[in-house]
Every structure is written in structure tokens, then in C-alpha cells.
Amino acid sequence: MEITSEIFEVGGGRLTSPEDAAIYLIKFGEESALVDAGCGLATDRLFVNIRKCGADPQRVKYLLLTHCHYDHTGGAADLKRRIGLDIAAHELDTPFLEAGDNRVTAANWYGAKLKSFRVDRKLTGSGDEILLGGRKIDVVHAPGHSPGSVVYLTESDGLKVLFAQDVHGPLDPSFLSNLKDYKESLRMLLAIGADILCEGHYGVYRGKAEAARFIRQFIT
Numbered sequence: 001m002e003i004t005s006e007i008f009e010v011g012g013g014r015l016t017s018p019e020d021a022a023i024y025l026i027k028f029g030e031e032s033a034l035v036d037a038g039c040g041l042a043t044d045r046l047f048v049n050i051r052k053c054g055a056d057p058q059r060v061k062y063l064l065l066t067h068c069h070y071d072h073t074g075g076a077a078d079l080k081r082r083i084g085l086d087i088a089a090h091e092l093d094t095p096f097l098e099a100g101d102n103r104v105t106a107a108n109w110y111g112a113k114l115k116s117f118r119v120d121r122k123l124t125g126s127g128d129e130i131l132l133g134g135r136k137i138d139v140v141h142a143p144g145h146s147p148g149s150v151v152y153l154t155e156s157d158g159l160k161v162l163f164a165q166d167v168h169g170p171l172d173p174s175f176l177s178n179l180k181d182y183k184e185s186l187r188m189l190l191a192i193g194a195d196i197l198c199e200g201h202y203g204v205y206r207g208k209a210e211a212a213r214f215i216r217q218f219i220t
Ligand SMILES: [Zn+2]
Pocket: 067, 069, 145, 166, 169
């Protein structure tokens, strides 16, 4: 579960519920944030995992959403209700979350309904930064898989850590995917030169070469 001394994998298939995409915890000092929320079917298990990492679920300050899809956002409404955190998402994916659009958020794929919620912090992906425990998390717009996909980038233990969920796609008209944007975003992700890549469904890639290899395979 430990990725760096401050970053942990706390949710995802093995850790919470099978359909969940990965959920990561960033713990900078007394403040912490979650990256993505899973489907919301195992929130109690998620809280147990957060506690195991030495953080208090009630004090998680932000939920940083990478994009609008149900396997990453289905649990957001419950997290908001139970712990009152601030939810951040890109402004282009926000309308589908706030309206509970089951097609664009892919909830239909899972035979589920998205519980809609308000996005507190609408990101543009150019120059946004999240402050957590006095440290900085950068937001970069990476459209293609969905119009408002973003990646979060921060530094921990002297390493550049990139949270990029659904690097692998897929692209689908019902998600409003865009192949040209997707390819450009992949090239942008490669250029970041992350030391650690935290992906949504394929786990954690350590080392610049490993992270780059994972991203490069989708640029065909
Ligand atoms: Zn997705």
C-alpha cells in the first residue's frame, strides 16, 4: 500500500471493491487528500485503509477527481456526505457529475446510477494548484479519454509522483472521447518524466523508465 512515505494506495479492486479504480491517499503533514473515490460500495473498508496509513478519514481535506467516470467518482457523493471534503474536478467533466449523467460518466456500463454531487473546485488544468499541508499539487489538463481528464503531479521523498488514471483509455463516443487529444495528452505525460506513475487500473509504476514504458505503449 505504501508508495512513498506520504503516498499510499488505499482503494481499488483488491483493497476495496472489485469494480473500483485505484484510490490514492496523499498525506502531507496533518492534511490529506484522496485521488479518486471508487464506486462507493466499500466506503467503510476505505476508511479502515486510510486509518492504517495513519490518517483520519474525517480530516481528509480534498477529493481530487481525475475524471468523471463512475469507477472513479461513484463514491464521491457519500464521501462528501460523511466527511464533508472539498471535491475538485475539471470544469469540462463537472456538468456530467453535477447532473448525474449516467452515459458520459459510464455509470451505464456498470449497470449503476451515479449519485450526483456538487464540485467545489472547478479546475481548468492550466495553472491550478492544490495546497495541502503547505505543499503543492499541480493539476494538468489531459483530455482524450474524457474531455475533462486531468492528472495531478506532486513531489514526495524527492520523487516526482504522477497520478494519471485511465492512461490506457478506452476511448468511446459515449464518453465524448477524442483520439487526437488523447495522443497529445500521452505525449505530454511522457514529457513530465515522472519517477512514479499511479495509474487507475494497472497499478503503480516505479522508476522513470517503467513509467515511460507504460505510457508509451498507448502511443501507436
Ligand atoms: Zn475512465
